[in-house]
Amino acid sequence: MTKVWSQKEKYRIWFEIEAYACEAMEQIGLIPKGTTSDVLKASGIDYDIDEIDNIEKVTKHDVIAFLTYLSKFIGESSRFVHQGLTSSDILDTCLNVQLVNASNLLEKGLHDLLTALRERAFEHKDTVCIGRSHGIFAEPTTFGLKLAQAYAEMQRNLQRLQYAKVEISTGALSGAVGTFANIDPKVETLVCKKLNLRPETISTQVIPRDRHAMFFSVLAIIASSIERIATEIRHLSRSEVLEAEENFSAGQKGSSAMPHKRNPVLTENLTGLARLVRMAVIPALENISLWHERDISHSSVERNIGPDATITLDFAITRLTKVINELRVYPENMKKNMNQSKGLYNSQQLLLMLTQKGVSREDAYSVVQKIAMSVWNSKDLDFIKEAQKDDFIKSYVDDNELLEISKLEYHTKFVDTLFNRVFGTK
Numbered sequence: 001m002t003k004v005w006s007q008k009e010k011y012r013i014w015f016e017i018e019a020y021a022c023e024a025m026e027q028i029g030l031i032p033k034g035t036t037s038d039v040l041k042a043s044g045i046d047y048d049i050d051e052i053d054n055i056e057k058v059t060k061h062d063v064i065a066f067l068t069y070l071s072k073f074i075g076e077s078s079r080f081v082h083q084g085l086t087s088s089d090i091l092d093t094c095l096n097v098q099l100v101n102a103s104n105l106l107e108k109g110l111h112d113l114l115t116a117l118r119e120r121a122f123e124h125k126d127t128v129c130i131g132r133s134h135g136i137f138a139e140p141t142t143f144g145l146k147l148a149q150a151y152a153e154m155q156r157n158l159q160r161l162q163y164a165k166v167e168i169s170t171g172a173l174s175g176a177v178g179t180f181a182n183i184d185p186k187v188e189t190l191v192c193k194k195l196n197l198r199p200e201t202i203s204t205q206v207i208p209r210d211r212h213a214m215f216f217s218v219l220a221i222i223a224s225s226i227e228r229i230a231t232e233i234r235h236l237s238r239s240e241v242l243e244a245e246e247n248f249s250a251g252q253k254g255s256s257a258m259p260h261k262r263n264p265v266l267t268e269n270l271t272g273l274a275r276l277v278r279m280a281v282i283p284a285l286e287n288i289s290l291w292h293e294r295d296i297s298h299s300s301v302e303r304n305i306g307p308d309a310t311i312t313l314d315f316a317i318t319r320l321t322k323v324i325n326e327l328r329v330y331p332e333n334m335k336k337n338m339n340q341s342k343g344l345y346n347s348q349q350l351l352l353m354l355t356q357k358g359v360s361r362e363d364a365y366s367v368v369q370k371i372a373m374s375v376w377n378s379k380d381l382d383f384i385k386e387a388q389k390d391d392f393i394k395s396y397v398d399d400n401e402l403l404e405i406s407k408l409e410y411h412t413k414f415v416d417t418l419f420n421r422v423f424g425t426k
Contacts, residue, residue: 001314004101005307011047013094014066017191018081019043021173024190025183031080038077042070063087084183086176088294092207093171095302097195099215102310103165109317110158110222114151116324118423121147125415128408129243129334130341135235137341139348140411143244143329148422150229157222164218167211171197177293178203205294209287212302216284219309223277226316230267230274233323237264243334247326266323273316280305343383347372349405350387350397357396367392 003009023036048069056065063082071078082090125144130137173188174180180188185199192199200207237245246266248254254261283305287298338345347368354364371390375381384406387393393402404410 001102001105001311002307004098004105005311007049008047010094010098011052011066013097014063014090015042015070017090017093017171017173017195018067018070018085020191020194021082021085021187022080023194024187025080025083027190028184028186030184030187031083032077035077035080039074039081041075042073045073061087063090084175084187085173086205088206089173089175091299092203093173093191093195093197095306096168096170096197096207098306099168099212099310100165100196102306102314103161103168105314106161106219106222106310106317107158107165109314109321110154110161113317113321113324114154114158116321117147117151117154120324120327120329121145121151121419121423124329124331125419126412127329127331127334128338128412129331130338130345137338137345139345140338140408142412142415143331143334145415145418146232147324148419150225152422153225153228157218157225160218160221164215168215169197170200170207170211171195172200172203172207174200174203174205177205204290204292206290206298209284209290209298213281213284213288216280216305216309219313220278220281223274223313223316226320227271227274229320230270230323233267233327234264234271237262237267241333241337242330243337244327244329246323247328266319270316270320270323273312273319277309277313277316280309342375342378342381343385343406344372344375345411346383346406349410350393350402353397353401353405354393359396 019036019039022031022039025031026033026036052065052069055068056062059065059068064087067078067082070081074081121144123144124147125142127143128140129143129146131139131141171188171192172178173183173191174185175183188199233244233246235241236243245262246264248262253259254263254265283301287301290298351361351364351368354368355361367390368387371386371393372383375383375386384402387397387402388399
């Protein structure tokens with residue numbers, strides 16, 4: 001990913017665009033035959049970054065500095081290089097090539113993450129744990145369903161990224177203010193085909209920045225999904241919960257002060273990295289509004305957020321994949337925590353059974369809540385046993401029915417259905 005954004009890679013793409021443009025212009029008779037052969041003499045050169053920088057110190061213009069440097073390798077035919085083009089044609093088309101290349105790497109990372117989530121989801125498809133809403137015990141779920149949900153979310157993110165890549169896969173070689181006054185539109189078409197881009201529908205002197213704003217917004221959504229999964233793991237690794245935790249390797253140290261510590265440092269790190277990726281969104285949105293046909297207020301922003309957001313997200317995806325692959329899961333602790341609820345997670349089943357027996361929802365809720373609160377405030381009462389003692393409930397529900405609704409299978413009977421929705425029936 002860092003290579004995508006290196007200076008030498010940028011200059012390689014700049015040269016590629018200029019060479020393809022010469023080839024196209026020669027093909028349609030705008031420049032002399034043989035020009036492209038002369039230009040290609042510079043193909044594969046090892047760009048001297050310092051020399052180009054020194055030229056730019058004089059020109060105060062990066063593209064002119066590059067073209068000046070390039071001319072010494074091409075000779076007389078260099079006068080036909082960049083003919084009819086403007087700097088934005090090179091800069092914007094190059095940026096989009098870099099974003100496409102970055103997207104390809106991010107796609108690969110997401111595929112690896114999806115593989116890890118799928119494997120662990122099936123491993124724990126039937127590992128029952130307590131679900132929580134507002135951080136409070138709710139009803140049973142399975143750890144596999146938590147991972148399946150993460151899989152479905154990341155699958156959506158992969159689709160979003162693929163769409164964002166299409167959105168950003170445009171090039172523009174339309175000249176000053178985008179009118180093609182000094183260059184034939186056929187050149188743009190031919191160059192974009194070589195670069196696997198689409199010609200921009202209509203540009204000013206720059207490719208419209210709503211495309212880039214959408215792209216970076218998608219990166220932020222992916223980062224936020226990473227943070228959501230990381231936050232779940234962080235909560236589950238708390239000492240009083242300890243249902244899952246990051247792998248703690250031999251020789252690893254958790255604290256400089258307390259030798260017993262096993263801190264969730266990787267997932268905490270992912271939470272922070274997500275903030276950095278999201279940081280690109282507001283500047284990308286503000287880049288949409290440029291003056292007239294062009295200004296360069298967007299340029300300094302993109303030189304930062306392009307590499308920063310993609311490199312950071314690439315790292316975060318790789319790190320989360322490692323966390324999921326090595327995640328320690330503790331089913332016995334899940335069972336122990338669920339038992340702490342003293343059967344309160346059965347309250348909805350009892351409520352529904354009473355309504356089905358003819359009790360109004362208001363009355364059913366009142367009697368079930370009364371029992372639930374007495375169990376909540378006690379140390380050793382059990383919800384089902386207390387329900388069995390209640391005269392009102394006994395007049396509608398017998399003990400066998402109470403025991404039936406208290407079985408965990410009640411909550412997990414559609415796990416396979418959900419897995420089929422997420423992963424398919426195969």
